[in-house]
Amino acid sequence: MSILITAARPRTLPAALAPVLVGTAAAARPVAELDAVRFGLALVTALALQVAVNYANDLADGVRGVDTAERVGPRRAVASGDVSPKAMRLAVVAALTVAVLAGGALAWLVGPELLVVGAVAILAALGYSGGRRPYASLGLGEVGVFVFFGVVATAGSAYVQDAAVTLTPVLASVPVGFVAVALLVVNNLRDIPTDEAADKRTLAVRLGEVRTRLLYQVLIVSAVAWVIPIAFVVGSAWPLVALTALPLAVPPLLQVHSTPIGAGLVTVLELTGRFQLLFAVLLAVGFLAAEVV
Numbered sequence: 001m002s003i004l005i006t007a008a009r010p011r012t013l014p015a016a017l018a019p020v021l022v023g024t025a026a027a028a029r030p031v032a033e034l035d036a037v038r039f040g041l042a043l044v045t046a047l048a049l050q051v052a053v054n055y056a057n058d059l060a061d062g063v064r065g066v067d068t069a070e071r072v073g074p075r076r077a078v079a080s081g082d083v084s085p086k087a088m089r090l091a092v093v094a095a096l097t098v099a100v101l102a103g104g105a106l107a108w109l110v111g112p113e114l115l116v117v118g119a120v121a122i123l124a125a126l127g128y129s130g131g132r133r134p135y136a137s138l139g140l141g142e143v144g145v146f147v148f149f150g151v152v153a154t155a156g157s158a159y160v161q162d163a164a165v166t167l168t169p170v171l172a173s174v175p176v177g178f179v180a181v182a183l184l185v186v187n188n189l190r191d192i193p194t195d196e197a198a199d200k201r202t203l204a205v206r207l208g209e210v211r212t213r214l215l216y217q218v219l220i221v222s223a224v225a226w227v228i229p230i231a232f233v234v235g236s237a238w239p240l241v242a243l244t245a246l247p248l249a250v251p252p253l254l255q256v257h258s259t260p261i262g263a264g265l266v267t268v269l270e271l272t273g274r275f276q277l278l279f280a281v282l283l284a285v286g287f288l289a290a291e292v293v
Helices: 002-007 014-025 036-064 085-110 113-127 141-162 167-190 192-197 203-207 209-225 227-234 238-258 264-292
Strands: none
Touching: 002 036, 002 085, 014 036, 014 141, 014 167, 014 264, 036 085, 036 113, 036 141, 085 113, 085 141, 113 141, 141 167, 167 192, 167 203, 167 209, 167 227, 167 238, 167 264, 192 203, 203 209, 209 227, 209 238, 209 264, 227 238, 227 264, 238 264
C-alpha cells in the first residue's frame, strides 16, 4: 500500500486541489450559499483524476522502458518491480472508478452536461502517457495540464456551484493553469536525459534545457502578474492578497535557473508545489473576502 501512495505522487496533488479551491471561491453564488457537498464531490473527482494520471504515467513509462535506473526522482512502482503492471492497471481503474462515482453524483446534482466533461477528462487522463501516441510524448502534455487542471477544473468547480460559466472563474483559471504547467515543466526538465534516451519527446526535450528553464520562470511570473487584471475585473483589491505568496516563489525561480539537471530539481518541484498551494489558498481567500467585505 505504501508504494501505491508514493506512486500517487502526493506532492503533485495540489495541482488538483488548487483549481477546486479557486473555482469554488470565484463562483458567482453568494458565499453563504456555496454548496459544501458539491465542493466535496468536485474535490474528490479532481484528486482521483490526478491520482489516475499519475498511476497511468507510472504504468506506461515502466512498460515502455522510459523509467530506467538513470532516472532521478521519486521511485517508480512499475519500473522498480515493486508493483506489477497488472496491479497498476487495477490501481488506475480504482482511481478512475472513484472519479466516475464522484463525478456522476455531481452530474446528478448539477446536470448531465458534466458527464460529457467527465468523459473527456478521463480520455485525457488515459491519453497523457497511454495509447499508441501519448500526447505527453508529442510535447502536448503542458497543453493538457493547462486545459484540464487549469481551465476545466477551475471554471468547472464554479460551474457546479452556479450552473453557469462566468467571467471571473475563467480568468482565475489562467494563473491556476500556469502554475500547474510549471510543475510539469520542472518535472520534465529533470527528466530530459532519460526521456530523450527513451525517445519520449516531451516539450522539455523539444525546447532544450535553457528554454525549458526560461519557460518555468515565465509561467510563475505570469501567474502572479495575472492576479492584477483579475482584481480589476472583480472590482476589489482583495484578490491581490495572493501576491503575498510571491516570497515562496522566489527560491524555486532562482534555483531553476542554476540547478543542474538531477536530484536538485526535486527540491524545485517541492518548492513549486508549496507555492502553488499557498497561492491558490490566498487567491480563494481574496475572492471570498471580495464577496463579503
